[in-house]
Amino acid sequence: MVNTMDKQTKIGFLFMIFLAVALFVSAEVSALELNPFANSKTFVPELKEDMSDFLKEDFNSKYGVIQLSKTMLWFETDRIAEYSLTENTDQCLINCESKGKAVLYTDGKLFDNKYFLNKKGVEVEIDSQYYIKENETYYEDVPQYKEVCSFVETTSNNTLKEPILKEPISQEVCTQEVVGYDKVEKTREVWNEYNFETLKAGEYEWKIIGSKDISQSVDFIPVAHGKRLNEWAWWNNDWEFKRLINLTANVGNFSYLYEVPYSENMQEDYDDLIFTNKAGTEEFNFTIQSYNSTSAIVRINSLGETEIYMYYGNPLATSASSASDTHFN
Structure with missing residues (x-):
């Protein structure tokens, strides 16, 4: 024991x-x-x-x-x-x-x-929201063609005889015509909410x-x-400066062409520019169309707002300019 x-x-x-x-x-x-x-x-x-x-x-x-x-x-x-x-x-x-x-x-x-x-x-x-990339099946209508031919009479100059005679010629003309559609199954990658x-x-x-x-x-x-x-x-948010921009002439327009004068606090290639509504709740898409050492020409998708803010002064920022997201009017 x-x-x-x-x-x-x-x-x-x-x-x-x-x-x-x-x-x-x-x-x-x-x-x-x-x-x-x-x-x-x-x-x-x-x-x-x-x-x-x-x-x-x-x-x-x-x-x-x-x-x-x-x-x-x-x-x-x-x-x-x-x-x-x-x-x-x-x-x-x-x-x-x-x-x-x-x-x-x-x-x-x-x-x-x-x-x-x-x-x-x-x-x-x-x-915030999670997303995962998934394959999505969809169907596309693919046209089916049929060759359709017909004879068309034309006239031609006969240069082998005297006097010149115009003789009718029957010529076959063929075209491709849509006769129906087939539904073809395809896949594509999409981001779905998770x-x-x-x-x-x-x-x-x-x-x-x-x-x-x-x-x-x-x-x-x-x-x-x-x-x-x-x-x-x-x-992170490391933008140090912001400037109010007046776009009075922009009433009703989706986009506005604006010249940004260079500031010593900006990146040399203007990559730190960001544009928002005056309330600071929404970013606007924009495109830097050209720039030099004194100014940049920027088209801003400002959605018709007449007063917006421009943020700059962030040496760590990468460009948010995107031509595909800027609507032109």
């Missing part, structure tokens, strides 16, 4: 030592990670052999890859999913977007939730779009399989 108690005491003592060591090794451990069977998260800043080929294709060393795995007694077992961030609007005034890829190794949700934190670490609410549905195991392209206040800089944090993916990037 004594020997049995001694063995139980030793086993209990060894287990307590194991538990203490495990907790000591985890320098920063959350309440969830105290669970020896909780999912684990590993941030991989560089390409690794065990990384999915799908993620390697567009690997961005600036953001790395996040791997999620199941655990047993804190030891990783089966891989659950991998996530990468491939593109991000590090500088965005209102409209922000991030794109990435993911691999689900088992059926499950791609994301569980999302959070946004300001620079003080306080959670803020912004209008609202935390369960997906099949596989490879996915995802994106998140958000609209924040002009004054905000936010850290966007996706949540997947109970883990916050907080290793990635911010949506």
